[in-house]
Amino acid sequence: MIYIFDGEDRKKAEQKARMILGGKIEIIDADNISLAELESIFLGVTFFEAERRILIKDLFLKKDLVEKLPNLINTPHKIVLLETKLDKRGAVYKELVKLAKTNSEIKFETFAAAEQTVDRNAVFRIFDLAMTDGRRAVKNLQTIEADNDPYATIGAWTKKACDLLERNPKKARAVLKELAKIDVLVKSTDFSKEPWTLLEGFLLRIAKVSTEF
Numbered sequence: 001m002i003y004i005f006d007g008e009d010r011k012k013a014e015q016k017a018r019m020i021l022g023g024k025i026e027i028i029d030a031d032n033i034s035l036a037e038l039e040s041i042f043l044g045v046t047f048f049e050a051e052r053r054i055l056i057k058d059l060f061l062k063k064d065l066v067e068k069l070p071n072l073i074n075t076p077h078k079i080v081l082l083e084t085k086l087d088k089r090g091a092v093y094k095e096l097v098k099l100a101k102t103n104s105e106i107k108f109e110t111f112a113a114a115e116q117t118v119d120r121n122a123v124f125r126i127f128d129l130a131m132t133d134g135r136r137a138v139k140n141l142q143t144i145e146a147d148n149d150p151y152a153t154i155g156a157w158t159k160k161a162c163d164l165l166e167r168n169p170k171k172a173r174a175v176l177k178e179l180a181k182i183d184v185l186v187k188s189t190d191f192s193k194e195p196w197t198l199l200e201g202f203l204l205r206i207a208k209v210s211t212e213f
Helices: 010-021 035-043 091-100 120-130 134-147 150-162 169-186 195-212
Strands: 002-006 026-029 053-057 078-082 106-110
Touching: 002 010, 010 053, 010 078, 010 150, 091 106, 120 134, 120 150, 120 195, 134 195, 150 169, 150 195, 169 195
Parallel strands: 002 078, 002 106, 026 053, 053 078
Antiparallel strands: none
């Protein structure tokens, strides 16, 4: 069974993924998967594990991998693909949607960000500013933190980073990696009470990332 989740509310999407997969799951970042390993993940079985429960993050960002996906849908495992953004114009996406109409083993779900939780115009401007002036971006963020949701802000910034993929894929992937890190940390006990500290640190780091690409 393959579930394909996308949308700005990544927190809700991951919660749903964990609920579907249960307690004992494997979490794999697509950046760590080679083409040779992909078939083994989807179709391979072991003596001890007839069915694996796997959460794969951002497979659709790896075009060479996702092109193989239509041939792997008959997996014996339960797999959730947690995607930042799906290219709904792409041939692979269209083929999977077509397959899903006749194959109950593929399911799509989009998790839209809740409205009124983030001022998108403001957080988009702050994101753009951070590319050149991280300290100033942090100051601007601090002025709107009280009226915005940190999780929705991460979702908005993720969308913004995805918009960079066609123009500068290396830079976009570097920024998306940083966002994925703070997304995990924000949900942890240690940082859940002060999530904005993590977002401020992210703004300072992406200024450096921007100069590298």
